[in-house]
C-alpha cells in the first residue's frame with residue numbers, strides 16, 4: 726500500500742511540477758497562471774498534451790521547442806523531477822494522511838519560492854501572503870511538533886502565531902542592522918511564513934538549517950572563486966526554503982537532539 730501511494734504521489738508530483746514551472750515563469754511578470762494555456766515563449770505556438778509530458782518531452786525534444794527550436798530552460802525538467810521526488814518522499818514518510826496533504830502543499834510553495842528567488846532574486850508577495858493565510862488555516866489541524874504543544878487545535882494555532890512572530894523578529898534584526906544590504910525584506914517575510922508553517926520552536930531549526938546551509942555554500946563559492954567577492958550577494962530565500970522543508974520533516978527530532986545535547 727505504501728509503495729503504491731509513493732509511486733502515485735511521485736507521478737502526481739510530475740504533473741504538479743509542470744504547473745509549478747508555469748507559476749515560476751509567469752508570477753514574477755505579474756501574468757495570469759490560468760490564461761493563456763501553455764505556449765512556447767519564443768514562437769507563441771500553443772503546446773499540445775504530448776509536448777507537456779513532464780521530463781520525458783524535454784528528453785524526446787532534446788530540450789528544444791518542437792515548433793521553432795528555441796531552447797527550453799533546463800530548469801523545467803529539474804523542477805518537474807524534483808517535485809516528483811519530493812512528493813514521493815513525503816508520501817513514503819507520512820503515508821496516506823492529513824499530514825501528507827499539508828506537506829505536499831508546503832513543498833509546492835517552497836519549490837516556487839526557491840526557484841523564483843534563485844532566478845530573479847525576488848520573493849513575491851503574491852506567493853508569500855496567500856501562503857501565510859493558508860499556513861494559518863492549516864495550523865488549526867497540524868502542528869509541526871506534537872510533543873511540545875498539546876495535540877489540540879488551539880495549541881497548534883498558538884505555536885504557528887508564535888513561530889511566525891519569532892521568524893519575523895529574528896530576520897528583521899539583521900535586516901535592520903545591515904540596512905537591507907545583507908538580506909532583502911523578502912527574506913524577513915519568508916521567515917515569518919516559515920514560522921507560521923513550522924511553528925515554535927521548529928522555526929528555530931528551520932532558520933538555523935537555512936542559514937548554516939547558505940553560509941556553507943557561500944564559503945564554498947568564494948573558495949572555489951565561482952563568485953568574485955562577498956558583495957556578489959547570494960539569495961538567501963532558497964536556503965531558508967530548504968531549511969523549512971528539513972524542519973517540517975525532521976524538525977522535532979533535530980530539536981530533541983539539540984535540546985538533549987544542550988542540557989547535557
Ligand SMILES: [Zn+2]
Pocket residue numbers: 765766767768769770790791792793794795
Ligand atoms: Zn517555439
